[in-house]
Amino acid sequence: RKEVEQDPGPFNVPEGATVAFNCTYSNSASQSFFWYRQDCRKEPKLLMSVYSSGNEDGRFTAQLNRASQYISLLIRDSKLSDSATYLCVVLYGNNRLAFGKGNQVVVIP
Amino acid sequence: SAVISQKPSRDICQRGTSLTIQCQVDSQVTMMFWYRQQPGQSLTLIATANQGSEATYESGFVIDKFPISRPNLTFSTLTVSNMSPEDSSIYLCSVYFSVGAGYTFGSGTRLTVV
Numbered sequence: 001r002k003e004v005e006q007d008p009g010p011f012n013v014p015e016g017a018t019v020a021f022n023c024t025y026s027n028s029a030s031q032s033f034f035w036y037r038q039d040c041r042k043e044p045k046l047l048m049s050v051y052s053s054g055n056e057d058g059r060f061t062a063q064l065n066r067a068s069q070y071i072s073l074l075i076r077d078s079k080l081s082d083s084a085t086y087l088c089v090v091l092y093g094n095n096r097l098a099f100g101k102g103n104q105v106v107v108i109p
Numbered sequence: 110s111a112v113i114s115q116k117p118s119r120d121i122c123q124r125g126t127s128l129t130i131q132c133q134v135d136s137q138v139t140m141m142f143w144y145r146q147q148p149g150q151s152l153t154l155i156a157t158a159n160q161g162s163e164a165t166y167e168s169g170f171v172i173d174k175f176p177i178s179r180p181n182l183t184f185s186t187l188t189v190s191n192m193s194p195e196d197s198s199i200y201l202c203s204v205y206f207s208v209g210a211g212y213t214f215g216s217g218t219r220l221t222v223v
Binding site (some may be wrong): 004040042043044045046049076087095096097099100101102 | 140142148149151152153154155193199201203205212213214215217219
């Protein structure tokens, strides 16, 4: 079983709509969780950390469910500039990151 | 957050040759890492570059194939040795700077082996 699993999509989203996706992780000892954004042919960039109580950053909301071992990301009022691949990233105790393949989001005008 | 300069940004190499990728950080960082991202795949950690000691390699990666140097807290190199077409990939360095900044990545090296 992969350490971090994501449905690659693509997720075709009309501009202004809301899109949500999850990722699941296999190791219950995971310490920290992140969503990274990766544009085509670019390096991943930190979008937001994911906290146990859930957190928002503008139009983006992240949730963590430790019992079910999944993390979610919700994007409200989608913009064309939100088109990217969103990587679910899990940190283990020895400073080792595990990455999902990413959820590809395409925002359509 | 840290600013990372990674070079070369891309290269096309002949099989059997070696390529060294450089990663320069604008501030001292304890943790530096090298990743590979193959087409359509997730990022895979190759090794952790340790300053003053040998790198720590992940399962499936060995020092003879991917020698790493870390002479100080701001610089590291990764060499892809005796390349084959299967080594065609994007290679990225990464650093951990602070809790707030998380992990920052270099812009990547797109390697094509022919």
